[in-house]
Amino acid sequence: MTPMATIISHSPAETEALGEQLGRGARHGLVVSLSGELGAGKTQLVRGVARGLGVTGRVHSPTFTLINEYSGGRLMLFHLDLYRLETADQILTAGVEEFLSPDGVAIIEWAERLTLLGRSPGVESLMRRVNIEIIAVNDRKITYDDFGA
Ligand SMILES: Nc1ncnc2c1ncn2[C@@H]1O[C@H](COP(=O)(O)OP(=O)(O)OP(=O)(O)O)[C@@H](O)[C@H]1O
Ligand SMILES: [Mg+2]
Numbered sequence: 020m021t022p023m024a025t026i027i028s029h030s031p032a033e034t035e036a037l038g039e040q041l042g043r044g045a046r047h048g049l050v051v052s053l054s055g056e057l058g059a060g061k062t063q064l065v066r067g068v069a070r071g072l073g074v075t076g077r078v079h080s081p082t083f084t085l086i087n088e089y090s091g092g093r094l095m096l097f098h099l100d101l102y103r104l105e106t107a108d109q110i111l112t113a114g115v116e117e118f119l120s121p122d123g124v125a126i127i128e129w130a131e132r133l134t135l136l137g138r139s140p141g142v143e144s145l146m147r148r149v150n151i152e153i154i155a156v157n158d159r160k161i162t163y164d165d166f167g168a
Pocket of ligand 1: 028029030031032033034055056057058059060061062063064080082128156157158159
């Protein structure tokens, strides 16, 4: 198991900065599984990942589109949000599996949903977990696999 690191973020900008660090160090094929309750700051973190990869376009939540793709950076960025997928069937039909070995970097909000497929995020070698916990209005406890970036 990869060792877990923890930081306390005191602002959206700090959360984004952690994402940016992750994005800068990201390798082709990386899958980031993001967990944390509604409004925790998952999408905020992805904005940083995009910046770290050199993506210049604005990042919008894929809550309704399921997958947003961003080119223009060092690697393609695939941003998924599985919140609305409630069964293994829906996950398979949505074509989520191909993003588990992405041609670029995939970052998956509500990655907990993957357990419906019998997959546990964290076991694949290029999978990294990030969990964001709300501890106060502007404070977040972020626990992540040390991505060595
Ligand atoms: N330290 C912090 N880090 C991240 N976001 C913060 C922080 N403090 C306050 N916020 C606010 O929390 C909200 C996080 O929203 P965001 O859309 O990123 O959450 P999310 O985890 O993606 O939610 P959802 O599950 O609905 O997609 C934003 O309004 C942001 O401004
Ligand atoms: Mg979100």
